Amino acid sequence: MATETEIDAGKPAVPARERIALVAGTALLSAGLVLVVAVLPAEYGVDPFGIGARLGLIAMSDVQKSLEAFEATRSGSAAGATTIAPQDRSYQQETVELTIGPRDWVEYKYRLEKSEALLYSWKATGRVNYDFHAEPDGAPRGFAESYEKGNAIEAASGTLTAPFSGIHGWYWENPGNQEVTVTLSAAGFYSISHEFRKDAQPKTKMLAQ
Numbered sequence: 001m002a003t004e005t006e007i008d009a010g011k012p013a014v015p016a017r018e019r020i021a022l023v024a025g026t027a028l029l030s031a032g033l034v035l036v037v038a039v040l041p042a043e044y045g046v047d048p049f050g051i052g053a054r055l056g057l058i059a060m061s062d063v064q065k066s067l068e069a070f071e072a073t074r075s076g077s078a079a080g081a082t083t084i085a086p087q088d089r090s091y092q093q094e095t096v097e098l099t100i101g102p103r104d105w106v107e108y109k110y111r112l113e114k115s116e117a118l119l120y121s122w123k124a125t126g127r128v129n130y131d132f133h134a135e136p137d138g139a140p141r142g143f144a145e146s147y148e149k150g151n152a153i154e155a156a157s158g159t160l161t162a163p164f165s166g167i168h169g170w171y172w173e174n175p176g177n178q179e180v181t182v183t184l185s186a187a188g189f190y191s192i193s194h195e196f197r198k199d200a201q202p203k204t205k206m207l208a209q
Contacts, residue, residue: 092187094193109194116188128180133169
């Protein structure tokens with residue numbers, strides 16, 4: 001009867017180096033499969049064999065990308081935004097009625113410093129053409145930067161945050177043959193209002209500080 005030693009002696013010997021290489025190769029192969037099947041789909045959205053999609057790992061990648069995009073947008077907005085803009089004076093509010101004759105026009109503007117806000121709402125008794133614009137401090141005479149324009153409009157509302165210091169407001173034109181009245185309501189930290197009409201001296205109103 002053969003002994004255990006004799007049986008082992010009859011088998012071909014496997015060198016230690018080959019055993020180590022076999023174990024290392026198996027480990028590398030397993031790691032590669034995990035990388036391709038799980039890590040790439042979940043972390044980077046790369047799914048060469050479609051297994052990640054079937055396992056729901058692509059959805060994890062999409063969620064992660066959405067979160068990263070949201071955080072990047074939020075961080076960028078927070079970096080460029082001013083949440084509070086303290087003021088030394090109280091805000092102003094007024095409602096004015098501006099009558100415009102047939103084929104005539106009127107301008108009404110407020111003095112605003114950079115970053116000051118203006119809330120406004122206006123309506124007309126007939127259709128008017130308008131241009132909401134501003135004249136920056138130091139600009140050449142006659143220069144204006146337009147924010148919004150419209151033809152045959154009867155009302156508009158909104159909020160303006162002044163991009164620069166200057167006078168900001170509206171030009172209304174009555175293209176019809178009947179008199180039109182524009183009623184403007186505004187609130188903000190403006191300090192002066194100006195009214196301009198054809199063949200008339202500008203009217204300037206100093207507001208309480």
